[in-house]
Amino acid sequence: MKLSKAGAVAGVIVLALTVSGCGADNEAEQRKIAIGIKFDQPGIGLREDGKFSGFDVDVATYVAKELGYKPEQIEFKQVFSSDRELMLQFNEVKFVVASYSINDKRKAKVDFAGPYFVAHQDLLIRSTENEITKAEDLNRKRLCSVTGSTSAENVKAKLAPKAEMLELGGYSECLVALQDSTLDALTTDNSILAGYAARPENVGKFKLANLNLSNEFYGIGLKKGDKELQKKINDALGKMVKDGSWDKFVQQNFGAAQTAAAYRHEPAPQITEGR
Known part of the structure; x- marks a missing residue:
């Protein structure tokens, strides 16, 4: 059967659109988000046998989901207390969820969303x-x-x-x-x-020792000036508390500590950063 010139052109267009659509799907699947966490804090952020666990890991995964990322699209990167600001400033990670206490010294270099947890x-x-x-x-x-x-x-x-x-x-x-x-x-x-x-x-x-020597408000660190991301993360944190996920994460990560170490956590704090 002889194909008309118009039919051939239409076929090329359809094929191009199909290939383009597949490429977009593949690109979406390959899209990654790098998140900074601690690797050596049981109950908070721990890497063990190639697996990640802890309250901050659960929070980070929840926030990433609200930003449109599946668990398999998350790349967890280890951060140390001394290099969290540098990791953000040099775009090594999109945000940091690593027992990161909000204070004025740090806010001079990075922005925070939250807080999402209170420790002492x-x-x-x-x-x-x-x-x-x-x-x-x-x-x-x-x-x-x-x-x-x-x-x-x-x-x-x-x-x-x-x-x-x-x-x-x-x-x-x-x-x-x-x-x-x-x-x-x-x-x-x-x-x-x-x-x-x-x-x-x-x-x-x-x-x-059960001494409350300070109040530490954990926030999610992000690159300074990224107000759009700050709002999205704040919205995700608010939803996490409202839908019961926050309580679930606390229980599954600190339940054993409540028995073994007489640990008691504070209620979910009000979100203040960026407000």
């Missing part, structure tokens, strides 16, 4: 420790935190200026030193400490 600075001590019952007891004690943490700054500036402070790269390193009695206490947010205390291999070895 506390101490993790050996279960046999009875001498540390208040912040002042840390003076002349050996204390550990991580480089870039607001907890280390708070101790040195306000709580126990005579404490011997050791700042390491990660909390896991501090925990090893605490267990070996090289250090007397590990300080950071109670949510992070509770996660470590609730690990099966740590139950009975450590305890929380």
